[in-house]
Amino acid sequence: MIASPLSTTVHAAGAAFDRLAPVYDDKFTETLIGRAQRNSVWKVLLETFRPGDSILELNCGTGEDALFLAQHGISVLSCDASQEMITHAEQRLKAQPVPLSVVFCHLPTERINEFAPARRFDGVFSNFSGLNCIEDLAPVAASLAPLVKDGDRLLLCFSTRVCLTEIFYYLALGQKKKALRRLSGHTQATIDGVSLDVYYPSLKQILRSFSPHFRLSSTTGIGVAVPPSYLEPWARNHPTAFRLLCRLESFLARVPLLRTTGDHVLLCFEKVSQ
Numbered sequence: 001m002i003a004s005p006l007s008t009t010v011h012a013a014g015a016a017f018d019r020l021a022p023v024y025d026d027k028f029t030e031t032l033i034g035r036a037q038r039n040s041v042w043k044v045l046l047e048t049f050r051p052g053d054s055i056l057e058l059n060c061g062t063g064e065d066a067l068f069l070a071q072h073g074i075s076v077l078s079c080d081a082s083q084e085m086i087t088h089a090e091q092r093l094k095a096q097p098v099p100l101s102v103v104f105c106h107l108p109t110e111r112i113n114e115f116a117p118a119r120r121f122d123g124v125f126s127n128f129s130g131l132n133c134i135e136d137l138a139p140v141a142a143s144l145a146p147l148v149k150d151g152d153r154l155l156l157c158f159s160t161r162v163c164l165t166e167i168f169y170y171l172a173l174g175q176k177k178k179a180l181r182r183l184s185g186h187t188q189a190t191i192d193g194v195s196l197d198v199y200y201p202s203l204k205q206i207l208r209s210f211s212p213h214f215r216l217s218s219t220t221g222i223g224v225a226v227p228p229s230y231l232e233p234w235a236r237n238h239p240t241a242f243r244l245l246c247r248l249e250s251f252l253a254r255v256p257l258l259r260t261t262g263d264h265v266l267l268c269f270e271k272v273s274q
């Protein structure tokens with residue numbers, strides 16, 4: 001299916017996430033906030049794809065969404081730049097009580113054009129900011145276009161450029177630099193001593209990158225009322241307030257303007273005929 005074997009060149013984001021892989025599920029997937037934000041994504045995911053569909057998943061991490069999709073009758077080919085994430089995902093797949101239609105593949109999104117699938121996918125999915133690790137999204141959009149049919153959908157979840165909760169939270173702590181860190185569109189994060197470039201494209205920039213091949217069909221806020229995951233200790237200490245925010249989330253997630261000022265935004269694109 002892939003034209004050439006994966007090059008031995010180290011992928012910077014992949015190497016950084018290799019460090020996070022062993023603790024990623026504890027630090028995010030299994031947290032109250034991680035679960036709440038993912039549940040919001042899953043709701044849209046099941047509205048977008050149907051049993052019998054075959055989906056390409058980008059930056060799959062430890063495979064949480066791939067397993068969920070497969071449990072709902074959707075076949076998944078899931079890729080990630082981190083070998084450790086893929087190894088972890090494969091172990092989770094093997095531990096499933098029933099066989100699931102998932103294949104995990106160590107492949108960075110920048111090399112997705114090397115896919116030569118026997119038939120086209122019914123859609124593409126990317127969750128929780130894997131695409132924020134890529135500076136130029138236009139080549140990614142161009143590589144995805146031939147992999148799906150006209151009218152098929154891409155469901156892509158980005159970290160936003162403006163996260164109001166983050167701005168207010170860090171300003172309240174007097175940490176102006178952290179409060180405004182996303183606004184420049186680029187930061188350098190460090191995972192366990194390994195640095196990683198993270199990009200925060202504006203909605204306009206994302207649309208421009210995808211527009212030659214795809215048109216935006218819906219926008220859902222993720223983490224608009226529910227806070228970013230670093231507020232997990234607060235969520236655990238304030239269960240009633242957190243439950244209230246979870247209830248507010250489904251309403252705020254659809255409010256124009258507000259829906260793009262949460263922690264993440266989930267964009268649904270439709271392939272246009274060319």
Ligand SMILES: C[S@@+](CC[C@H](N)C(=O)[O-])C[C@H]1O[C@@H](n2cnc3c(N)ncnc32)[C@H](O)[C@@H]1O
Nearest residue numbers: 013017059060061081082108109127128130133
């Ligand atoms: C925050 S994690 C999200 C993982 C998963 N999608 C989830 O929902 O839990 C970001 C993932 O993107 C992957 N990633 C980052 N840059 C990538 C790239 N250029 N190509 C493929 N995967 C990438 C990382 O290895 C990591 O697994």
